[in-house]
Amino acid sequence: MSAGSPLYDLERIMSVLPHRPPFLFVDEVTRLDPGVSITARRTLRPEEPHFAGHFPGRPVMPGVLVTEALAQTCGLLMGLGAEPADQTAIYFLAADNVKYTSPAGPGETLTLIAEKEAGHGVFLRFRVEALTRRKRIAAGSLTLARVEGPR
Numbered sequence: 001m002s003a004g005s006p007l008y009d010l011e012r013i014m015s016v017l018p019h020r021p022p023f024l025f026v027d028e029v030t031r032l033d034p035g036v037s038i039t040a041r042r043t044l045r046p047e048e049p050h051f052a053g054h055f056p057g058r059p060v061m062p063g064v065l066v067t068e069a070l071a072q073t074c075g076l077l078m079g080l081g082a083e084p085a086d087q088t089a090i091y092f093l094a095a096d097n098v099k100y101t102s103p104a105g106p107g108e109t110l111t112l113i114a115e116k117e118a119g120h121g122v123f124l125r126f127r128v129e130a131l132t133r134r135k136r137i138a139a140g141s142l143t144l145a146r147v148e149g150p151r
Contacts, residue, residue: 007032008080016079017072018089022049025069026076026112034081037115040073046106060103066110066138067095070128073112074144078124089147090124098128098140108132114142122146 008029017024031039044051044061051059071092078090104110111131118125122145129139 006030008076012080013076017075019072023068024072025065026072029076029080032077032080035078035116038073038077038080038113040076040112042069042110042112044104044106044108044110048106051106059105061105061110063098063100063138066100066104066130067098067142068092069110069112070114070130070138071142071144074114074124074126074128074142077114077116077126078144078146090144091147092142093123093145094143096141096143098138098142100138102132102135102137104130104132104137110137117141 006028010027013026013029014020014024017026025042026040027042029038029040046059050062050065054060054062075090109132112128113131114126114128116124117127124144124146126142126144128142130137
């Protein structure tokens with residue numbers, strides 16, 4: 001599928017992720033190779049609460065929230081395309097060597113990319129990157145874990 005047109009919309013995303021606004025940081029999925037890689041997008045809106053205090057006069061999306069958007073993208077990679085019986089809760093465990101190279105602010109669109117690197121038992125490792133206007137703003141590795149029970 002093209003990276004330009006939405007493959008999955010917000011309604012489908014919310015059927016997979018337990019997150020809800022204001023803590024849902026993925027708007028749409030534009031590309032998916034189930035269990036392998038995903039590309040998603042998030043439009044940064046000026047009214048988002050973190051922009052009011054981070055930082056007044058020059059609003060910037062906090063790096064920790066960029067990382068959370070990437071972790072949610074990883075969760076979507078594992079949840080989209082999975083059979084309902086195979087869907088388990090997936091929790092974010094660790095960020096390794098995540099580097100933030102440029103800020104993102106209101107009006108920009110984050111492109112969120114995740115590729116599964118490895119899976120060992122319940123642990124899943126992903127290579128991730130976030131871009132705005134094709135410029136990398138963050139990259140690193142995230143570890144998530146599958147947990148039995150309701151998500």
